[in-house]
Amino acid sequence: xxxxxxxxxxxxxxxxxxxxxxxxxxxxxxxxxxxxxxxxxxxxxxxxxxxxxxxxxxxxxxxxxxxxxxxxxxxxxxxxxxxxxxxxxxxxxxxxxxxxxxxxxxxxxxxxxxxxxxxxxxxxxxxxxxxxxxxxxxxxxxxxxxxxxxxxxxxxxxxxxxxxxxxxxxxxxxx
Amino acid sequence: xxxxxxxxxxxxxxxxxxxxxxxxxxxxxxxxxxxxxxxxxxxxxxxxxxxxxxxxxxxxxxxxxxxxxxxxxxxxxxxxxxxxxxxxxxxxxxxxxxxxxxxxxxxxxxxxxxxxxxxxxxxxxxxxxxxxxxxxxxxxxxxxxxxxxxxxxxxxxxxxxxxxxxxxxxxxxxxxxxxxxxxxxxxxxxxxxxxxxxxxxxxxxxxxxxxxxxxxxxxxxxxxxxxxxxxxxxxxxxxxxxxxxxxxxxxxxxxxxxxxxxxxxxxxxxxxxxxxxxxxxxxxxxxxxxxxxxxxxxxxxxxxxxxxxxxxxxxxxxxxxxxxxxxxxxxxxxxxxxxxxxxxxxxxxxxxxxxxxxxxxxxxxxxxxxxxxxxxxxxxxxxxxxxxxxxxxxxxxxxxxxxxxxxxxxxxxxxxxxxxxxxxxxxxxxxxxxxxxxxxxxxxxxxxxxxxxxxxxxxxxxxxxxxxxxxxxxxxxxxxxxxxxxxxxxxxxxxxxxxxxxxxxxxxxxxxxxxxxxxxxxxxxxxxxxxxxxxxxxxxxxxxxxxxxxxxxxxxxxxxxxxxxxxxxxxxxxxxxxxxxxxxxxxxxxxxxxxxxxxxxxxxxxxxxxxxxxxxxxxxxxxxxxxxxxxxxxxxxxxxxxxxxxxxxxxxxxxxxxxxxxxxxxxxxxxxxxxxxxxxxxxxxxxxxxxxxxxxxxxxxxxxxxxxxxxxxxxxxxxxxxxxxxxxxxxxxxxxxxxxxxxxxxxxxxxxxxxxxxxxxxxxxxxxxxxxxxxxxxxxxxxxxxxxxxxxxxxxxxxxxxxxxxxx
Numbered sequence: 001x002x003x004x005x006x007x008x009x010x011x012x013x014x015x016x017x018x019x020x021x022x023x024x025x026x027x028x029x030x031x032x033x034x035x036x037x038x039x040x041x042x043x044x045x046x047x048x049x050x051x052x053x054x055x056x057x058x059x060x061x062x063x064x065x066x067x068x069x070x071x072x073x074x075x076x077x078x079x080x081x082x083x084x085x086x087x088x089x090x091x092x093x094x095x096x097x098x099x100x101x102x103x104x105x106x107x108x109x110x111x112x113x114x115x116x117x118x119x120x121x122x123x124x125x126x127x128x129x130x131x132x133x134x135x136x137x138x139x140x141x142x143x144x145x146x147x148x149x150x151x152x153x154x155x156x157x158x159x160x161x162x163x164x165x166x167x168x169x170x171x172x173x174x175x
Numbered sequence: 176x177x178x179x180x181x182x183x184x185x186x187x188x189x190x191x192x193x194x195x196x197x198x199x200x201x202x203x204x205x206x207x208x209x210x211x212x213x214x215x216x217x218x219x220x221x222x223x224x225x226x227x228x229x230x231x232x233x234x235x236x237x238x239x240x241x242x243x244x245x246x247x248x249x250x251x252x253x254x255x256x257x258x259x260x261x262x263x264x265x266x267x268x269x270x271x272x273x274x275x276x277x278x279x280x281x282x283x284x285x286x287x288x289x290x291x292x293x294x295x296x297x298x299x300x301x302x303x304x305x306x307x308x309x310x311x312x313x314x315x316x317x318x319x320x321x322x323x324x325x326x327x328x329x330x331x332x333x334x335x336x337x338x339x340x341x342x343x344x345x346x347x348x349x350x351x352x353x354x355x356x357x358x359x360x361x362x363x364x365x366x367x368x369x370x371x372x373x374x375x376x377x378x379x380x381x382x383x384x385x386x387x388x389x390x391x392x393x394x395x396x397x398x399x400x401x402x403x404x405x406x407x408x409x410x411x412x413x414x415x416x417x418x419x420x421x422x423x424x425x426x427x428x429x430x431x432x433x434x435x436x437x438x439x440x441x442x443x444x445x446x447x448x449x450x451x452x453x454x455x456x457x458x459x460x461x462x463x464x465x466x467x468x469x470x471x472x473x474x475x476x477x478x479x480x481x482x483x484x485x486x487x488x489x490x491x492x493x494x495x496x497x498x499x500x501x502x503x504x505x506x507x508x509x510x511x512x513x514x515x516x517x518x519x520x521x522x523x524x525x526x527x528x529x530x531x532x533x534x535x536x537x538x539x540x541x542x543x544x545x546x547x548x549x550x551x552x553x554x555x556x557x558x559x560x561x562x563x564x565x566x567x568x569x570x571x572x573x574x575x576x577x578x579x580x581x582x583x584x585x586x587x588x589x590x591x592x593x594x595x596x597x598x599x600x601x602x603x604x605x606x607x608x609x610x611x612x613x614x615x616x617x618x619x620x621x622x623x624x625x626x627x628x629x630x631x632x633x634x635x636x637x638x639x640x641x642x643x644x645x646x647x648x649x650x651x652x653x654x655x656x657x658x659x660x661x662x663x664x665x666x667x668x669x670x671x672x673x674x675x676x677x678x679x680x681x682x683x684x685x686x687x688x689x690x691x692x693x694x695x696x697x698x699x700x701x702x703x704x705x706x707x708x709x710x711x712x713x714x715x716x717x718x719x720x721x722x723x724x725x726x727x728x729x730x731x732x733x734x735x736x737x738x739x740x741x742x743x744x745x746x747x748x749x750x751x752x753x754x755x756x757x758x759x760x761x762x763x764x765x766x767x768x769x770x771x772x773x774x775x776x777x778x779x780x781x782x783x784x785x786x787x788x789x790x791x792x793x794x795x796x797x798x799x800x801x802x803x804x805x806x807x808x809x810x811x812x813x814x815x816x817x818x819x820x821x822x823x824x825x826x827x828x829x830x831x832x833x834x835x836x837x838x839x840x841x842x843x844x845x846x847x848x849x850x851x852x853x854x855x856x857x858x859x860x861x862x863x864x865x866x867x868x869x870x871x872x873x874x875x876x877x878x879x880x881x882x883x884x885x886x887x888x889x890x891x892x893x894x895x896x897x898x899x900x901x902x903x904x905x906x907x908x909x910x911x912x913x914x915x916x917x918x919x920x921x922x923x924x925x926x927x928x929x930x931x932x933x934x935x936x937x938x939x940x941x942x943x944x945x946x947x948x949x950x951x952x953x954x955x956x957x958x959x960x961x962x963x964x965x966x967x968x969x970x971x972x973x974x975x976x977x978x979x980x981x982x983x
Contacts, residue, residue, distance in 0.1 A: 001430060003431065012728045014849060016852055021606075021674070028767065030771055033774070037771055038774065049436075080523045085477065100395045
């Protein structure tokens, strides 16, 4: 009982029940609008029958050559809508967009190495750790990140997800 | 490296490291050796950054007169112009540059974007057409032209002259048809624009032909394409095709709520057109069996989807409300029970079934409510608690008014139930909701109901004793203590669930209400010792608000929850900070959104252009913006008093644009406040914020906005010696007071305004007499005594005390 549709600018006025959750950051106007302007299909809202926002996913396409891929920037679900499989649906949309519209080789995302729940969830969705990025998260809660990937049909031999044996530094990231 | 590069490099480095003084020095030194526009422009940037705006602009104007075409020079001087909001200068320099170098595509783009930033649609169109002619091969400029015409049509859609509207519409459509014929619609965004234009003109059949045709392949996700087909079928009232496409969508995705709604709407319309009873029941059976197929499909996946079962309810409800079928209450009741059985332990379950509860006979829930009585603390699991909470909410929804005893019993039950759940959440991450949190809210709501019932009594006492306010102190104390109880309950829950925003928001509202009452006591001098308690309440309220980390766009949508009435709390410094912070989003909108509209043009995301413009306008014309700004003026006026010079200076610099108060201005404001956020589980649907305050919450602001525009304007007139005090303002104020009275605004606030009206009237009279050097006439001691007398009687409001001191 979810309506999945493009996220629109006016949704910023009504996504509070999602964004008041301590794990979801509220960014400035340009952050959201830039994604909408550049990758309108990659920013998808899940709407409840009452019209309230249940969650959303935002992503982008980047890279070159065999590194051309979809990237998950944020995926979030309102506390009252968790455990309904919504995150997976949102991730599937992002994968569809990466495959059908942008024709990428894989989808990737970054996650804090300490966030076991999220890592377990992404593994269930078919993602695997590709490499560790040292000190990816800076600031007070400085931490390493896992770069997790899921291959798309275009990567026939699943080359993009063969794990790197050694960690990398943020400045070594290609994108 | 050229000689120029050698000069430029250190300047760039200084600017990059924000060493602006050094940058200026380097530029000055380099310019002594010879004239160079790039260096000159960089000097202007550095000066501007140092706060030397005038010098910077002088240099820019000097460069502007030479009609530069160098890209870097143009960018630097435009940075300075933009920082000073001199948008016309930006347009002028780029127009001049483009006219000199019309083949420079980069310049052409800058010129067009400068026009986009100021949203001059006519000029945008002219520019786009010129650029399109110059660079014929690039389809993007063709679509810029089309878009700019379409935007003019959008702007005129509401109140433009019919002829122009029709002309613009036809022009857009023709250009798009031509573009389609020429094969220039080559991406999904262009296709969407084409379809939207056809749709807006009611040409849904044509639009359907486009999306179903070859061009429809530009939409690469099948489901998206079908959703467009469904939208167009609906607009076209093609019910058969709508039902068919919705069915396809549902078979592919059995949780797609929009498609269920479309399917049911189509079905209802088809049934209306079907007269034969057998065919009708046949059609209904088809729907039911489709939904049951979808249900088995949906439960075979990893997670059972709620869609099919809920859609079954929606279908039965639609059949009943449209009188297409005899009411079958047991069936509906059975479906609701089945839903509760399967999904009762989902946090959203109550909200899911809420629209259908009124269709279930009241007694049918009795069995469920029985479950609530026997809570076995040992047998509780997280899932069973969530299910119980869902049923509790249904019970609250079904409650008619509880007696005092019943309410007490209920409150005790909630406390016991909550305590039983505490161990279950002991190991949760602190950012997660505790399983029993909603018991805390149910308890707080029940206590607030009781408080609201009692308040009727308090008010009666207060009202009768206007002249002798103090006699209500006993009841006022009881009123306060009931609110304090609610606060204590919420604090108790918050201690275990530190991030529950529902608890926090309600707590904030309760503290604001409590703070208002305590402050009233202080002003009334009933209990001056309460100042400390009062300050404590404010502090805690602001501390809780701070933990919510309200920022960015939330300043517009959520600030009202803790800034409404903030000016009445008697804590000017903190109020001021809160209001100033909440106003920052409007500056961000002015700075950021135009750039994003530019981005949408750049990336050819045509669907987003009108969308971003609408977004920008909603923030620009925000009701909350106007409210916060007036509150800020109010707090500042109170804060600066009694230093009349300081106050007078402040009143001089008020922004008159935002203090507009015409009906037209106020009716066009956009109310972006998020009113859906605070939970409420009663069937009356009365927002809990209103239960707390006893008045409309958030306040109705129409009359308020007028009053609080006129009050500072009139005060300004009074404080500025020799300034004319427009009699019109007084008439307007009189009118606004009457209007507010009709809308039942707080009487204390209106008394203040009413006294101001009288005082201002006296000032006008005095000034008129002074001008004509006539004798004081009506301006005699009697007038003064009358006013002073009223002021004393009404001294429970801060505004009064100000006026009292101002004119005593």
